[in-house]
Every structure is written in C-alpha cells, then in structure tokens.
Amino acid sequence: MDSSGECDRNLHQVKHVVLVLSGKGGVGKSTITTELALALIHAGKKVGILDVDLCGPSIPRMLRVGKPEVHQCDAGWVPVYADPQQQLAIMSIGFLLEDSDEAVIWRGPKKTALIGQFVSDVAWGELDVLLVDTPPGTSDEHLAVLENLRKHRVDGAVLVTTPQAVSTGDVRREITFCKKTAVKILGIVENMSGFVCPHCSECSNIFSKGGGEELAKLTGSVFLGSVPLDPLLAASLEEGQDFLQAFPDSSTYTAISQIANTLLSSLDA
C-alpha cells in the first residue's frame, strides 16, 4: 500500500502539526508538550500528542494513561485517549512495551522505521493540533519525523530551553536544524525560569537568567514566554494530574496559558 497515501489519509483531518524540540535533555520538552496540550484542550481544541522519544517516553506517565492496549482499526492504530471526551489523543512507544522498565535499545534505522509507522499509521481523526514530542538532539528521530511528514504540512517548531547558556547553546543548533530542514520556528519557550522560594518568596535563578529571551533576540525568533520552576507542576506531572485544572491561580498557569494562546494565534494566522 502506498505509505504516503496512508499518511495523507490519517493526517488529512489534522489542522496543525507542531514539533517540540530542544537541544539538551532535561529542559522540559515533555513537560511543555503536556502543558501546552492541556492548555489547548481547555481552550476547546482537539489535540494529539505523538511521542517519538523511543528511548525515554515520558508522555504516558505525565498524562496518567497507564498501559492501555493499542487497538487496530481499518485506518491503522487507534490512539490512546487521555480523557473520556476524546479531546486528547496520544501515541507513544510507552504503550507498546509490556514492561515499562524495558529498555528500547535500538539503533537509528529501527527507530526510523517505527517513527514512520507512528506518523502514517495512527488514525488520529479530527485534530486541531498535533504536537510531536521529540528526544533531545538532531538525529534519526527528528529526520524520520520530518521525512514522513513531508507530504503533510508541518506548521513549525517550538524550541524549549532553560535560561542557561549551555542549554541555549544547544538550542542554537536546533535553530540551525530547523533552517536546514525548512521548519518554521514558531517560537522559543524558556523553561525552569526562576524559582520562588515558598518560605521567603525570594526568587532564585537556579538555571541562570534570561538566556531564552536573549536567544530569541539573537536569532530573530519569537519569544513565546517563560515558565518558572514550580514544584507543584513537577508533582502534578509525576502524578499525571492536570496541573492547569488543579492550580488555575498560579503564576505558572498564567505563563503556560499565555504561551498556548500566542502559539494558537500564530497557527491560526
């Protein structure tokens, strides 16, 4: 069967595709992907998350979807829904592992093959936004996603960094990657941007300060916003709780909502 035709069919009702990239590991890509997805749902959108971090799939736990079985239908794999209203659809290798501690020790070609399947064989149905959570770096997974999405439109990429120069240094490489692969940069998110001590309210810049905004200026990219270090957010993700629903009065909620709104405006523009 013509795989590009399948890809078109399974993606043709997906209005926007956004990659979430970073250079470094541990900057919070999966966190930002999860929170953006939740913010978009609260704004009434239908969202999908494609988790192509095959070695370290975090999305299933962050959304507390456990280990459901992945079913097949005529169009391909049925995604796992995080909610009964089926507003948030997910596909991750996490669902395909019998033992969640099992290591996926694959070289590039095998990873590329599975990602190809994830892109073309998941029956996403109607979606406003499909977010693609990637592993750190600029390698097989990233190239596989782009190659398989070639027939469909990729609206662009959101780049996640911490304020530290070491992190922004790697994001500069991601920016080069986007330029070389003709992926539009929708904007930069600075994560782990400051920590307000719950005891004395002193703000500490644990991972330095301002790197994300500077990077945006330096590279002529949009600065989408910063998300502070928030133990409540970290705990919510651990438990698979909807942080935005649980803590709507927090400054973190405001930060994430603003980023999501800015992103949505640029997609709909």
Next chain:
Amino acid sequence: MADVPSDAPEHCPGTSSDQAGKSSACQGCPNQNICASGAAKAPDPGIHAYISIWLLKLVSSVALLDVDICGPSIPKIMGLEGEQVHQSGSGWSPVYVEDNLAVMSIGFLLSSPDDAVIWRGPKKNGMIKQFLRDVDWGEVDYLIVDTPPGTSDEHLSIVQYLSGAGIDGAVIITTPQEVSLQDVRKEIRFCKKVKIPIIGVIENMSGFVCPKCKNTSQIFPPTTGGAQRMCEELNLPLLGSVPLDPRIGRSCDEGKSFLTEVPDSPAAVAYQNIVQSKSSKPQQASLY
C-alpha cells in the same frame, strides 16, 4: 603490565600506557571507567566534568570523552570553547584543561556554535570510533565517557568499541523525579544486557537551599522515593545526592570550575564525598 600508583583508588586497575582508549592495544589492560549519564534528563550537564576534576585529587590523570554528538556541552562547561584539536604523528591531541585533564568532544571540531550535527546513527558511530581510535590520550588513570540520554547508537557503540579494553563500570545519574527514574531504570537494564557493571547511582538536583532563608525546598519532589528507593529495590549503591545550586549553572555557563569557585557549597561537598567514597570503600561494582 601497568603499575598501580600508590595513591590510586582501590579499584583503579592501573595506569595504562600511551595506548589508553585504543581498544586493540588495550586488551587485558582495562583502564576505562565509563560514565553512562543515564537518562540524565537533568539540565545540569556538569556532573562528569566535576567528577573528572575531583578525581584528579586522587589519581594522576583523567580523560573526559564527550560522546553527546548532537549536543556537546563539555567544551563550554570546561571553559574550552573555541579550542581546536590538532593532529600529530601519534593521532589527534585532546584539549587539555590542565596538564593532567584531557578532553575530547565533537564540539572542538565545529567551526561555529550554531553548527548543528544532523547525523544519523552510522555517522555518529563512525565519529565515536575515531575518538577512541585516533585520540592520543597519553597515560591516563581514568577515562570518563559522557553519554547523551537514551539507549541507542552512542551507547551501543561505546560498549562495542571498548569491549576489548574493558569498561570498569557505569555511573548512572538521575533526578529525584519518577519521570527521570523511569528512564534510568531502562539505562540500568541496558547495562545489565551489555554486561557493564554499575558502580552506582548519583541523584542530582536533590533539593534546593534558598540562599536567603536557608530553607530547603524539593523542587523535583521524589514522589516515588527518589533514587534511594530505586537503589534499594534494585540493590545498587547510591553514591550520593547533589543539591541544586544556582552557582553551578553560572559556573557552567562561564566555563569555570564550580569546585574551585565555590568549594564550600553543599553541592561541591557532595561531589567530594561521592568521589572519595568511591575510592576509599572496597565496594565492588554491582554486576547482575
């Protein structure tokens, strides 16, 4: 074969000749200590640098090999940005932080900080092979290898290419969070599958002491018991916990040695304890 320096750690198998790291010549001379970064989905890339620096207080010489091909951070952290690698008759010369601390990274081969390394697996493997085969490390007590997160090409290649020389073990790094531990358990399985002994686990970003009020906050709460519980469950040594310190980030960004700049920081003390305890206790690496 090699002699063991009198001040070397107990499990140091001995100094190698100038063939350190070159698999074919290293048969029977296992002298590499591979440090798998675990899923260190932890935004502090300095751990291997600091371990290397601290090790120097105990041994004669250390080499640090950065095989994070797509995201090489070691040059910046060690204050070596802009340095270049030179070729000589005996191979590539690594970049020296001190006379006895040598570093190699693809970062030194890129002409601009914006250069992206957009390589698939086979090309990354080729680079790693060159690093191991062609770099003239000289006499080295320890070779520490900084790996990217995951269990893929880089990890398989390092294991494969160093199989002749032998890998002493892996140090696994995690944060207290379950999302990190989840990935690190996979790293541990990887080590088991490829038969690398696990020296132990380091928990990074383990609490934050507010510089103003000195209270401790758990920014990354150990909702499932942190590294301690995981180590208990898997019968692995917990080498230590390193707290968050904003000055670490700053030192990394400035390429300065955090251990020299702020030696009394709880984080610096933690590193000291980790390295010294590894060397003083006659603990065997866990191979299961």
